[in-house]
Amino acid sequence: xxILLFGISKDIVGASSLLINDGKKTPTTVKELKQFISNKxxxxxTLSSLAIAVNSNYADDTTLLQEEDEIAIIPPVSGG
Amino acid sequence: MKIDIQIVNDIDTTKVYQxxxxxxxxxxxxxxxxxxxxxxxxxxEALDFETYEKMAIKEMQVIAExxxxxxxxxxxxxxxxxxxxxxxxxxxxxxxxxxxRDACFEACRYLIDTLKxxxxxxxxxxxxxxxxxxxxxx
Numbered sequence: 001x002x003i004l005l006f007g008i009s010k011d012i013v014g015a016s017s018l019l020i021n022d023g024k025k026t027p028t029t030v031k032e033l034k035q036f037i038s039n040k041x042x043x044x045x046t047l048s049s050l051a052i053a054v055n056s057n058y059a060d061d062t063t064l065l066q067e068e069d070e071i072a073i074i075p076p077v078s079g080g
Numbered sequence: 081m082k083i084d085i086q087i088v089n090d091i092d093t094t095k096v097y098q099x100x101x102x103x104x105x106x107x108x109x110x111x112x113x114x115x116x117x118x119x120x121x122x123x124x125e126a127l128d129f130e131t132y133e134k135m136a137i138k139e140m141q142v143i144a145e146x147x148x149x150x151x152x153x154x155x156x157x158x159x160x161x162x163x164x165x166x167x168x169x170x171x172x173x174x175x176x177x178x179x180x181r182d183a184c185f186e187a188c189r190y191l192i193d194t195l196k197x198x199x200x201x202x203x204x205x206x207x208x209x210x211x212x213x214x215x216x217x218x
Binding site for chain 1: 130132134135136172192195197198200201203204213215
């Protein structure tokens, strides 16, 4: 499972994407993915908000994740 | 084209009237956001914008369609720049055209406020000796 990273999430992870390869622990929902990244990179817990996009739409915690989905971490936005 | 959405290297402010002009519109409102040289009393040297372009275009389209429905607009534009921008460079331009002025004033405000809340674009401030992602921390 590949996760796209932008803005501060790219700095936290130190790369522009994150690969989750472990089949047993691969998150199956947005909620599990958020828990996974918070555990692995505690700095995410210090952000003012954290959203996940699935196939370029904002997803809620119950959204199911498939291997082929385009998944992105959306840290607090600040356009304009 | 009723809706004009673009993520661009540089915002072109010179054609906005042509882009929004419409025979049924008696009012056109435009908001242009630009790089300011200070924030919270600190000197800003530049801003760098990163976009998740595919999703940004999709969200901007949703915002434009909402505004058209709500205020019966004839035309809408949402343009945002990406990359590093210097002080006084325009970085965002939104505009609405409608039969009467109230609708386009309100719509224009909605377009920029909602873009800032929802569109996946990130801004990094460059100060003299450090850089900060805006809004990242409470």
